[in-house]
Amino acid sequence: MNQAATFNATGAEVRDAQTMPHSIEAEQQLLGAILTNNEVYDRVASIIGAEHFYDPVHARIYEVAAARIAKNNLASPVTLKAFLEDDEGLKELGGPAYLARLAGAAISAFAVRDYAQMIHDLAVRRELIGLGHEIAGKAAQVDVASEPADQIVEAEQRLYQLSEQGRAESGFQSFLRAVTDAVNVANAAYKRDGGLAGVSTGLEDMDRKLGGLHKSDLLILAGRPSMGKTSLATNMAFNIAKAYRRGPLPDGSEGAVEGGVVGFFSLEMSAEQLAARVLSEASEVPSEQIRRGDMTEGEFRRFVEAAKDLEACPLHIDDTPALPISQLAARARRLKRTHGLDVLFVDYLQLVRPASARTEGRVNEVSEITQGLKAIAKELDIPVVALSQLSRQVEAREDKRPQLSDLRESGSIEQDADVVMFVFREEYYKEREKPGDHDLEAMGKWQEEMEKLHGKAEVIIGKQRHGPIGTVELSFEGRFTRFGNLVKPWQQGAADAGF
Missing domain, CATH: 1.10.860.10 (DNAb Helicase; Chain A)
Structure with a gap:
C-alpha cells in the first residue's frame, strides 16, 4: 500500500x-x-x-x-x-x-x-x-x-474541438475578430450569385426570405401529419447535396463553394424508404409505384439513371431509431471529421431521446433536445434543420394555418430556434370537406376551390431571428413527394414562352 x-x-x-x-x-x-x-x-x-x-x-x-x-x-x-x-x-x-x-x-x-x-x-x-x-x-x-x-x-x-480549431476551449474572443468574421460572411454573400449568405435550399422564394440556411442556426420545420414535412426536408437535402461543389474558400481552406455535404438523421423512416422518396423526386416516378415495382420500361430507365446520378451525391443517412441527443452529436462530429458536413437534418425532434434518463417531465426533455441541437449547430458551425410535430389544437380551429403556440412543448422550441417554419397545404383540409354528390351547387363550389388550391403549398415563417417573417408559396406534386418553385401569374407568360 x-x-x-x-x-x-x-x-x-x-x-x-x-x-x-x-x-x-x-x-x-x-x-x-x-x-x-x-x-x-x-x-x-x-x-x-x-x-x-x-x-x-x-x-x-x-x-x-x-x-x-x-x-x-x-x-x-x-x-x-x-x-x-x-x-x-x-x-x-x-x-x-x-x-x-x-x-x-x-x-x-x-x-x-x-x-x-x-x-x-x-x-x-x-x-x-x-x-x-x-x-x-x-x-x-x-x-x-x-x-x-x-x-x-x-x-x-x-478532442473534436481541438482537431478543428486548435484549442479545446475557445473562451472569449476579441470584438475585432468577431467583426472580421461578420464582414467575411457579408463579403461572401455579396460575391455569390443571388446574394445568399447561407446554403441555398434550391427553392428560390424560400432562399429569398431566409437568405439561405445560415451557419450555426437551428431551423425548426413543423407541421401536422401529411403536410409534407419529411418531403420538404428530403427535397432540400437532395437539392443541397446535388449542387455540391468543392473549391477554395475565402480563408484559404478547401470546402463547399456551392451546395454542401448533408447529414440526415431519419428516426422515423428507414434509410431505404427515405432513399425511395429522393429517387421518386429525381426520376419523377410515383413513390408507390417504386415500392410495388410497377413501372413502365421508360420509368424504370429514368429510375436507374436517377439512382446512378445519386450515387455521387454527398447525402449521408443515419436511420438509427431513438437516438439520445449526445449520441446524435457524437455521430455528427464523426461525419464532419471523416466526410465533411455542411447541413444537418433531424426527422424528427420528438423522436430524439434526452441524454440522461433522469430528466423530469416531457417539457424539460424537449428543452434539453432543442438546446443540444442548437449546441451542435454552433459547435460544428453548420445549419441544423429539425422537423417537429404540431399539437392537435390546429384541427379544432376554423383557420387551420399553424402558429407558434401550436408547437408541441412550444416554449423551448420557440426560444432556442433561430427560424421556425410551418408547412401548410390547404388542399389537404379542403379535400376532406367534399360535399355529397346530390348537392350539385356545393359540389361545383368545392371543385372550383380545389382547382385553385391544387398543387400549392405554403411555408409560413413564424419566427426568424435575423430576417422577416411571412409566407412563401411553393408548388407541391404529391405523386413524386416534391416541392418546387411556384410560377407566379406575372411570370406565366415568360414560362409559356420558354424563358
Whole structure:
C-alpha cells in the first residue's frame, strides 16, 4: 500500500515537473519578422492566433500587431510602444526596448510559415496534455452523477474541438475578430450569385426570405401529419447535396463553394424508404409505384439513371431509431471529421431521446433536445434543420394555418430556434370537406376551390431571428413527394414562352 502511495506521489511530481512543450525562440523569430515586415502577417494569419503563443506577453504583442495590420496601419516597435508601454509583463522583459530587440534579432522572413506551424503544433500538444490530465482526473473520480458513457462523449467533443480549431476551449474572443468574421460572411454573400449568405435550399422564394440556411442556426420545420414535412426536408437535402461543389474558400481552406455535404438523421423512416422518396423526386416516378415495382420500361430507365446520378451525391443517412441527443452529436462530429458536413437534418425532434434518463417531465426533455441541437449547430458551425410535430389544437380551429403556440412543448422550441417554419397545404383540409354528390351547387363550389388550391403549398415563417417573417408559396406534386418553385401569374407568360 505504501509502495503504491509512493509511486503515485512520484508520478505526480514527475508530471508537475514536466515542462509544457513550447519554443520561445520560434515565437521571438516570428514576432520579429512581423514587426520588421508587416506583409509577413498575411502568410501566418490562417495558421496561428494570439491564443497559440506560450508566452502571454508574446500573445499580447501579436494581438496588437494583428489589429493594427488589419486596419492597414504600421505595426513596428515604435508604433506598438504606445499600446504596450504600461504592460506589466513587457516591463519584466525590459519594456518597449524588448520590441526593438525582437525586430533586430529577426533573421529572415523566409521561414515564417515554418515557425508559425511549429508554434501552432506546440500549442495543440499543450492542449492535448491538459485535456489528457482532465480526462484522467474525471475518470478517477467515481461519481454517481458522472456516467462513463457521458465522459466518453464529452472527451470526444473536446478532442473534436481541438482537431478543428486548435484549442479545446475557445473562451472569449476579441470584438475585432468577431467583426472580421461578420464582414467575411457579408463579403461572401455579396460575391455569390443571388446574394445568399447561407446554403441555398434550391427553392428560390424560400432562399429569398431566409437568405439561405445560415451557419450555426437551428431551423425548426413543423407541421401536422401529411403536410409534407419529411418531403420538404428530403427535397432540400437532395437539392443541397446535388449542387455540391468543392473549391477554395475565402480563408484559404478547401470546402463547399456551392451546395454542401448533408447529414440526415431519419428516426422515423428507414434509410431505404427515405432513399425511395429522393429517387421518386429525381426520376419523377410515383413513390408507390417504386415500392410495388410497377413501372413502365421508360420509368424504370429514368429510375436507374436517377439512382446512378445519386450515387455521387454527398447525402449521408443515419436511420438509427431513438437516438439520445449526445449520441446524435457524437455521430455528427464523426461525419464532419471523416466526410465533411455542411447541413444537418433531424426527422424528427420528438423522436430524439434526452441524454440522461433522469430528466423530469416531457417539457424539460424537449428543452434539453432543442438546446443540444442548437449546441451542435454552433459547435460544428453548420445549419441544423429539425422537423417537429404540431399539437392537435390546429384541427379544432376554423383557420387551420399553424402558429407558434401550436408547437408541441412550444416554449423551448420557440426560444432556442433561430427560424421556425410551418408547412401548410390547404388542399389537404379542403379535400376532406367534399360535399355529397346530390348537392350539385356545393359540389361545383368545392371543385372550383380545389382547382385553385391544387398543387400549392405554403411555408409560413413564424419566427426568424435575423430576417422577416411571412409566407412563401411553393408548388407541391404529391405523386413524386416534391416541392418546387411556384410560377407566379406575372411570370406565366415568360414560362409559356420558354424563358
